[in-house]
Amino acid sequence: MIVCLGPVGSGKSLLLKSLQNSDSIDETTTAVPTIGTNIFDIRVGDNIFEVRELGGSMAPLWPVYLGNAKKITYVVDVSNLCQISAACVLLYTIMVLPSLANAKFLIVLTKMDVSYRQMRNEALLMLQMKRLQKESKQQIEITQASAITGEGKNDILTWISK
Template sequence: MCLLLGATGVGKTMLVKRLQKLSSRDGKDDLGDPPLTRPTVGTNLTDIVAQKKITIRELGGCMGPIWSSYYGNCHSLLFMVDASNPTQLSASCVQLLGLLSAEELAEASVLILFNKIDLPCYMTIEEMKSLIRLPDLIACAKQSITTVEISARKGTGLSDVLRWLQDTHRTNG
């Protein structure tokens, strides 16, 4: 099981819909127009077939206080950050620290997604890594942490996410 977490409005639902389409297109990069999405209230389960079936459980950002009740059986964690929203970054950092310190997630591989890089006001990856003190987080975390810049809307970086999911679930089951 893969958990997809992040604050409200960071683009989790768009990511899942785009990954599902990308995985069903045999590597063709043309994803067409972005799908319409609504804020997730509750949880969505989506299966992505990438060499094998990977189930992604997306939890709505508003469910942050009860995310921990979904940590069991989590092999990988996608944590999404809105790269165009600097005011939300500190709250996202606090959420990420909570996830990294959770005992149930100690064995999970973590992919931090810096989304919305297609917007003119996005922060660079260097700025975001500095603001959330990513090198310190990586040094202290038990988990393997990877980062990628993406645009779920445009499809930028999604093949890297799919490849990470394939590699992670090949070794973790």
């Protein structure tokens, strides 16, 4: 099972929707906050992968629903650096769960269409990504994305399918 996590409003639903069908997204598309969980079937080539989004509002309950997921995509909104520390705390909280000791992580820095490169760099610094990649046992990859422009789509699909 692939699980998608991230704070409230970080852009999980819209990103997963854009991975399903990018034609369905433009600047006017809005997403409603996820109450509980959402399942997205995402096609990569001939295969279909099931990705489960756990809403940010149920973050205290994430560990209950994570089981021993093998792959975690963690979505961070880089257009809003005010919530980076909250995103960081939530990420660290799940990375230390014993059940996820062997999970693979993909950190998705999203909403790049409304961010500057410098904001992305600040986000990486604030998340202490370099150090995390060096010191944690889990494999962590990082990519940047936008549900609106489709940036990062191929990277994420490749990660999902490998």
